[in-house]
Amino acid sequence: MFPPSAPVPQAAPDQPPAPGWPEEDADRYRAAGHWRGETLGRVLRDRAVAHPDRVALVDGPRRWSYARLDAAVDRMAAGLSALGLVPGDRVVVRLPNAAEFFELLLALLRLGALPVLAQPADRDAELRNLCASAEAVALVVGDQGDGHDVRTLASRVRRRVPSLSHVLVAGEPGAHTPLDAVPTDPVRPSHGPRPSDPALLRPSGSSTGAPRLVARTHDDLLHQLRTAGEVSGVDASAVFLCALPAGSTLALSAPGALGTLCAGGRVVVCPHPAPDTAFPLIARERVTHTTLVPPLAGSWIAAATTTLHDLSSLRLLQVGGAPLAERTARRVAPALGCALQQLYTTAEGLVSATRLDDPVETVVTTQGRPLSPDVEARVVDGDEAEVPPGEPGQLLLRGPATVRGYWRAPEEGRFAFTPDGFHRTGDLVRRTERGDLVVVGRVRRQINRGGQQFAPEEVENHLLAHPAVYDARIVGVPDPSLGARVGAQLVARPGATPPSRDVVRAFLRDRGLAEYKIPERVECLPALPHADPPPTPRALTGTAPAGRP
Structure with missing residues (x-):
């Protein structure tokens, strides 16, 4: 899918260590052509040299050719360097779907600083834990989100995380540095990272709320982008609608927006995945590929029956984040007129996908095979x-x-x-x-609410801090559209008034918890029922260590 790239400038040997592959495995992957000694910054620059006038990125009325995007990335990288960022520094990125996300991400990749990809739904607790775990030197946010002032949130995080030297804001900056004031003219050639260096850090959840960080190298991430592009038909003719949060694995790298750019295609930024926002963009830009989670796939299917927008350009809908119900999977092609590809991904690097030539029964009932x-x-x-x-x-x-x-x-x-x-x-x-x-x-145990996953223990630990709560349990309440909603079972302390649903929700919001983790149903009980056995076969009740909580 990707043409070969030019030689890569070598970086100084003082990058932070990433968990490495044994040398014999690394040699085998190189010999097989999986790792090609390229970096993401180099690959994207080569696309700009080969096709400078081709449209790379669309955000509303704004359009970037590959040459314009490459120059903007160089200027952003130079500005970040002027702020004092050096290769290996960590930068937590919590931006909405906008062109600024891609300009910043690509600049960090080119500079060799490590973007740490937060989600737009993350609030104080998640951002504080993420910045502290990464020892981040900078936090980049939008000015508003979901009806709250993100600048105020960023100020609170900065006060709690000593390593944070910079808060950059896309939009009105308030007391912080405006992101659009950072770019400057490059003054010297950039010596980018090596192919074996970390490219970005992706959180992988834990039961405590403190994320484990996954370091994806340029070599292994480019391998994922290439193979995902091959099995989904993403090439230079592809037009990818970035409808899910841009920093998520599904939207960014399966193959997503980053894979589309590496293949020389076009990325169309969608600020919200609802059909009334996405369908006009599909019609206007002749979108060929996009990725959704199951609840959104259901809403798109329902809306397609009455829409007046032309969706005929759509070739492939990828669905991941949670298993897609077979009855919904069977409705994709008739309703949207495109093929379906089911995805199964992990932060640690797995992408499993059905293939375009798989039998229909395989596509609608499985999550395919590793790439x-x-x-x-x-x-x-x-x-x-x-x-x-x-x-x-x-x-x-x-x-x-x-x-x-x-x-x-x-x-x-x-x-x-x-x-x-x-x-x-x-x-x-x-x-x-x-x-x-x-x-x-x-x-x-894990709750998967519409593709957003978290460990119940994290929320339970917050609930136990409430003065009226003696014990707490978070459960998944089955829901036909989201898969699960969040329920809380509480035992009040002796003599205390059991907290109401509104009190519980306000308490958790005050503690800075993301909205998707906050219980929608609260039940006060005299004692907690025995924990339900996990949905595991008897053979899995041994003591071998498990994976992500």
Whole structure:
């Protein structure tokens, strides 16, 4: 998919360490052509040289050619350098879907500083934990979001995280530095990162709320972008609608916006994924590819029956973040007139996908196969012995795009990775006779609300801080559109008045918790029921360490 790139400038050897692959595996991946010794900044520059006038990025009425985007990225990288950022510095990015996200991301990749990708829904608690875990030197936010002033949120985070030297704001900056004042004319050639250096850091959740960070290198991320592009038909003719949050794996790199840019295609920024925003953009820009989570896929299907917008350019709808109900999957092609591809991804580097030439039954009932033929996948019981096809078990993975540990967290890695380098995903899957994966649950409790996942223990720990709460349990309440809504079961302290739903929700918001984690149903009980057994087969009740909580 990607033409070969020019030689890459070498960086100084003082980059922060990323969990590495054994040299024999790295040599094998290079020999197989999975790792090609390229960097993302170099690949994107080569597209600008080859096709300077081709449209790369569209955001409302604003349009960037590849040449204009390349120059803007150079100027942003120079400005960040002038602020004092150096290769290896961490920058937490919490921006809405806008061109500024891509300009900043690409500038950080070119400079060799590490973007740490937050989500637009993250509030004080999540951002504080993320900035502290990464020891970030800068936080970049939009000025407003979901009806609240993000600048005030950023000020609170900065006061609590000593490493933060800069807060940059896209929009009205308030007391902070405006992002659009950062770019400056480059004054010297940029010596970018090496292909084996970290490109970005992606959070992977934990039960405490403090994220584990996954360092994706230029080599392994480019391999993922290439293979994902190949199985989804993304090439220079592709027009990708970035409808999900731009920093998510689905929207950015499966192959997403970043893969589309690397292939020489066009990225159209969609500020909101609802049909009334997305459909006009599909018609105007002749969008060919996009990615959604299951609840949004359902709303698009319903809206397509009455829309007056021309959706005929759409070739492929990718759906991931949670398993897609078969009845919904079967309605994609008739309603939207395009093919369906189911995705299954992890922060640690897995992308599994159905193929464009798969039988219909495979596409509507499975999450496909890992992209690379060199991905080693095992489905195991609680003793980590392989189970036969059709039996559920935990998925273990090892391959050229799956990391071998967490960034600067060797203790975390000991539990999430086997001694021989397989990632314990924590996901329960069945593998069909032909090798396709069907995701059936988690080894440990997790709430998946419309594709946004979190560990219940995190919210339970916040609830236990309430003076009237003696005990607390967070549960998933089945929901036909979101998969699950969030419920709380509480036991009040003796003599205390049980807190109401509104009191609980206000308390958690005051503690800075993201909205998707806040219970929509609150039930006060005399005692908590016994915890439901996890949806695991009997063979998974052993003591082998699990993956992500």
